[in-house]
Every structure is written in C-alpha cells, then in structure tokens.
Amino acid sequence: MRRITLILALMLLSTFAMAQEALVDGTWLKEKLGTQGLYILDIQDPAQYKRYHVPGAINAPYGVWRTNRKSARPGMLPPQKRVEEILSTLGISNNSTVVIVATGMGAGDMAAAGRVFWTLKTMGHEKVAVLNGGLAAYANRFGGKLEAKPNYGGPTDYKGKLNRKLVADADAVKAAVKDKIPLLDARTLGEFTGVVTAGKGKRGGTIPGSKHLPFDWFVGDDGFIRDKKAATTLYKASGLDAGKDGTIHFCQSGNRASLSWFVDYAVLGNKNAKLYDASMGEWAAGKDLPMETRIKF
Numbered sequence: 628m629r630r631i632t633l634i635l636a637l638m639l640l641s642t643f644a645m646a647q648e649a650l651v652d653g654t655w656l657k658e659k660l661g662t663q664g665l666y667i668l669d670i671q672d673p674a675q676y677k678r679y680h681v682p683g684a685i686n687a688p689y690g691v692w693r694t695n696r697k698s699a700r701p702g703m704l705p706p707q708k709r710v711e712e713i714l715s716t717l718g719i720s721n722n723s724t725v726v727i728v729a730t731g732m733g734a735g736d737m738a739a740a741g742r743v744f745w746t747l748k749t750m751g752h753e754k755v756a757v758l759n760g761g762l763a764a765y766a767n768r769f770g771g772k773l774e775a776k777p778n779y780g781g782p783t784d785y786k787g788k789l790n791r792k793l794v795a796d797a798d799a800v801k802a803a804v805k806d807k808i809p810l811l812d813a814r815t816l817g818e819f820t821g822v823v824t825a826g827k828g829k830r831g832g833t834i835p836g837s838k839h840l841p842f843d844w845f846v847g848d849d850g851f852i853r854d855k856k857a858a859t860t861l862y863k864a865s866g867l868d869a870g871k872d873g874t875i876h877f878c879q880s881g882n883r884a885s886l887s888w889f890v891d892y893a894v895l896g897n898k899n900a901k902l903y904d905a906s907m908g909e910w911a912a913g914k915d916l917p918m919e920t921r922i923k924f
Contacts, residue, residue: 650852651743651756655743656681656726662865666780670743671730671742671762679773681728681765685780687717689729689739692746702880704794704904710750711785712770716781724754727771727892734843735850738882745902748892750787750796757889760851793803793892795901797909797916799843800834804917809867809874810834811891813842813884814907821920825879832920834877840865842883858890869895875902877910 648655655799659665660682667684669676676686691713694703706715719725727743729736740757747755758765765771767921784830803810812833817823819839821831842859845853853861874891878884881904891900903910910916 646692649756649889650759651766652759653724653771655756656765657769657771659726662724664724665723666719666725666727668717668719668727668743669762670727670831675730677775677777679735679762679766679775681762682772682774683778684728685717687713689743690866692743694779698901700905702882702908703880704746704749705791705835706862707750707787709742711787714750714787715783715829715923716780719785721752721755721785722754724756725752726756726758728758728765729761731758731763731765731850733850734846734886735883736761737846737850737889738842738886742882742885744893745885745887749790750785751790757852757893760849764850788918792899793901794902795877796914799901799904800875800877800903801911801916803875804835807836809871810841811865811867811874811887812837813876813878813883813887814839815841816909818879820922821918823921825908825911828881830920832911832918833907834910835917835919837877838867839918840866840867841886842878842886845886852894858894862895870897870899872899873901875901875903877906879907881906897909 648785667681668687669680669684669686673686674690687724694701694705707724728738729740744755744757766773802895812819814825816839819833824831824912845858847853876884876888882904888900888902891897
C-alpha cells in the first residue's frame with residue numbers, strides 16, 4: 628500500500644513539474660491533451676485557425692495581445708484591465724495551465740508566441756508554456772492530431788497581479804545605460820549599425836552600449852527554439868553573459884525581442900530578464916535620448 632501511495636505521489640509530482648515547463652514539445656502536448664485545467668491557446672490568424680488547430684484549442688490571434696493602431700501607443704502591452712478582460716472572455720482562469728500555439732513557420736511565429744507568453748507572465752500567470760516548433764512541428768514531426776471545428780471557452784473572472792520586473796520603460800533603459808546593465812538589440816545588423824532606419828529622417832543606430840544578437844538566431848533550421856547550450860554559445864559570441872540576470876531586450880516594436888527575452892527567461896532561466904515594450908520605436912523618436920550610430924552616411 629505504501630509503495631502504491633509513493634508511486635501515485637511521484638506521478639502527481641511529475642505532472643505538476645511538467646505543467647511548469649515554459650517550453651514543451653509535441654510529445655508532451657499529445658500526452659496531456661484532455662487533461663483537466665489544460666488550456667490550448669491558439670494565436671494563429673482566424674483563417675488559419677479555421678483550417679487546422681490542436682483539438683480543443685481556442686483562438687485569440689496575435690493582434691489581440693497588443694494595443695491596436697487607434698491607440699495612442701499602438702503595438703504595446705494593453706492595460707492590465709484589458710488583458711484581464713481578454714483572458715476572462717477566453718475562459719482562462721488563474722489556475723489554468725496555458726500552452727501557447729503559433730503556426731510554427733519560423734522565428735517570427737516563435738517570437739509571437741514568446742510575446743503572448745510575456746504578456747501572461749506580466750499578469751503574474753504561473754502555469755504557461757510555448758509549444759516549441761508550433762503547430763507545424765506538432766503535426767508533421769510528432770504526428771499530432773488536428774481539427775477544424777472552432778472551440779469556445781466559458782467566461783471566467785481572471786484577476787492578474789502585474790509583474791513589473793519583466794517590463795522596462797525608457798527610464799529603466801536610461802538607468803541601464805548609466806549603470807552598464809546588459810542591453811540586447813534583437814534587430815538586424817543593418818538596424819543595429821544605423822544603415823537601415825525606420826524611415827526618412829528617422830534616427831538610425833542603437834541604444835548606447837547595446838550588444839547585437841538577432842532574434843532569428845535563436846531558432847534552428849528545424850523551426851525549434853534552440854536549447855540552453857546553443858543559446859549560451861550565441862550569447863558568448865555576441866559578448867553577452869548568459870548568466871547575467873536583468874538583461875533588457877529590445878527591437879523596433881517589442882515583437883522580435885520577445886523571442887530573445889523568452890530564451891533569456893525560459894531557456895537560460897534568468898527570471899528578471901526585461902522586455903522594453905516600446906523599443907526603438909520610442910527611443911529613436913525621443914530626441915533627448917542618446918543613440919549610438921556605428922555607420923553614418
């Protein structure tokens with residue numbers, strides 16, 4: 628009897644531990660489908676969702692998770708109340724284990740999943756994960772079943788607890804420049820050096836002291852987010868310390884950097900990694916904010 632009790636306890640502990648993983652694969656998802664409390668959050672475009680998705684998945688496309696174009700600050704993290712409304716409408720509760728599923732067509736899709744992961748983490752949600760490789764890997768590599776019929780969640784009353792340590796604003800970045808806190812620019816080399824700008828008359832370059840590590844380097848040819856060993860190698864090659872917590876990640880609008888932030892937070896385990904949501908869209912427009920332009924014409 629004691630042996631059976633011990634086995635059951637270990638099984639429950641294993642299930643709990645797996646639910647806490649921030650990056651899961653198709654095998655994990657296939658085994659967990661139908662588990663009570665598991666919520667599959669599909670962030671595909673609605674047209675793609677209607678064609679195929681993980682059985683039971685509920686759709687909330689990527690654009691839902693950022694302020695719209697009519698907002699005073701488009702593309703940003705919505706106010707806490709708005710995110711709570713979204714989660715409540717979708718049927719996500721504070722205790723739900725949420726797995727975020729993008730289509731899985733490369734680094735851009737994984738960045739979108741990372742962004743939604745970050746959004747939930749800013750709300751203080753504990754049990755949330757990204758499906759590595761997205762829907763494409765789940766179906767093609769792991770043989771996961773798909774469905775086309777839409778799914779809907781019943782309403783909940785989600786209450787978030789804002790985790791500000793994951794969010795950086797311009798003041799935090801200015802302090803980081805002064806205190807030499809690591810800054811990771813996840814854009815292209817052209818943008819980093821100032822060769823490519825956001826438009827005519829726009830300031831080109833990067834935040835002073837930043838290191839360059841393109842977001843798409845974090846995804847391999849197989850469409851999977853790279854593991855800890857590979858991520859550490861990339862950090863070293865770019866002059867960054869993979870063990871340095873508190874690194875601030877940025878790009879042009881907080882999208883691409885969501886992937887480098889996710890790797891820092893979830894793969895390397897740096898729980899104080901920050902995303903500069905407004906990124907260079909705000910910084911380069913602020914004439915009083917310093918820029919480092921390595922190539923000028």
